Amino acid sequence: MKIGIIGAGFVGRAIGKLAVRSGHQVMLSNSRGPQTLFSLRHAVGGEVGTVDEAVAFGDVVVVAIPLSAYRSVPVAPLAGKIVIDTDNYYHERDGRIAELDSGATTTSELLAGHLPQSRIVKAFNAITMTDLESGGRPSGASDRRALPVAGDDADAKAVAVALYDQFGFDAVDVGALSEGWRFERGRPAYCVPFNKADLQKVLAATVRDGQLTS
Numbered sequence: 001m002k003i004g005i006i007g008a009g010f011v012g013r014a015i016g017k018l019a020v021r022s023g024h025q026v027m028l029s030n031s032r033g034p035q036t037l038f039s040l041r042h043a044v045g046g047e048v049g050t051v052d053e054a055v056a057f058g059d060v061v062v063v064a065i066p067l068s069a070y071r072s073v074p075v076a077p078l079a080g081k082i083v084i085d086t087d088n089y090y091h092e093r094d095g096r097i098a099e100l101d102s103g104a105t106t107t108s109e110l111l112a113g114h115l116p117q118s119r120i121v122k123a124f125n126a127i128t129m130t131d132l133e134s135g136g137r138p139s140g141a142s143d144r145r146a147l148p149v150a151g152d153d154a155d156a157k158a159v160a161v162a163l164y165d166q167f168g169f170d171a172v173d174v175g176a177l178s179e180g181w182r183f184e185r186g187r188p189a190y191c192v193p194f195n196k197a198d199l200q201k202v203l204a205a206t207v208r209d210g211q212l213t214s
């Protein structure tokens with residue numbers, strides 16, 4: 001599979017590296033241009049390009065940028081494409097976003113509103129990249145960690161679940177994209193390791209109000 005990645009920080013690099021290791025082709029990008037990513041070609045093992053080039057390259061495109069920049073993601077070239085949203089809301093970094101502070105929407109629904117023709121799946125946001133790179137275990141291992149996924153498009157979710165598996169993780173499907181709040185920042189499942197059975201329980205028991213960190 002060809003995976004274009006918007007953002008070449010901790011998330012873009014970690015997912016890029018693991019995807020290359022799993023046999024995928026990867027192109028990383030950032031806002032400053034591929035000349036600023038020269039050394040990453042060797043570190044990650046993929047190509048580098050502009051955001052537009054990465055979007056055109058990918059059958060699947062990963063968004064891995066500060067949430068505050070989501071409106072800069074190209075809209076028309078992503079129509080019909082599967083987009084994996086890894087972003088989280090940190091008001092300390094992103095500024096206050098009223099709809100998120102009030103609980104009126106979720107981070108991935110913001111991106112979906114910006115990309116109405118794209119097939120968005122929320123994944124890879126509830127694990128640190130250190131854990132993603134070091135925590136993978138073979139399928140069936142007793143200590144295999146599970147990661148949550150949410151989305152409205154079955155094919156998009158299947159792609160995220162397959163990547164989880166290739167990277168060494170089980171998946172728990174929480175349902176529609178609007179259910180993504182269950183594993184946003186501050187929720188019990190956020191960046192906490194659980195096996196599949198325990199993650200299912202924790203996600204099901206999560207309540208929407210009153211559990212977010214400030």
Ligand SMILES: NC(=O)c1ccc[n+]([C@@H]2O[C@H](COP(=O)([O-])OP(=O)(O)OC[C@H]3O[C@@H](n4cnc5c(N)ncnc54)[C@H](OP(=O)(O)O)[C@@H]3O)[C@@H](O)[C@H]2O)c1
Pocket residue numbers: 006007008009010011012029030031032051064065066067069072086087088089090124125126127128129130
């Ligand atoms: N770090 C983690 O362990 C982790 C885990 C799960 C989810 N997340 C979430 O994933 C997202 C990325 O996190 P990160 O830790 O990878 O951040 P990061 O290390 O700061 O990297 C962000 C990357 O996005 C690029 N970027 C910024 N604005 C851009 C734009 N408008 N267009 C294209 N590229 C842009 C930056 O490069 P330029 O500034 O040069 O463009 C940089 O390469 C965040 O929303 C974060 O909350 C992080």
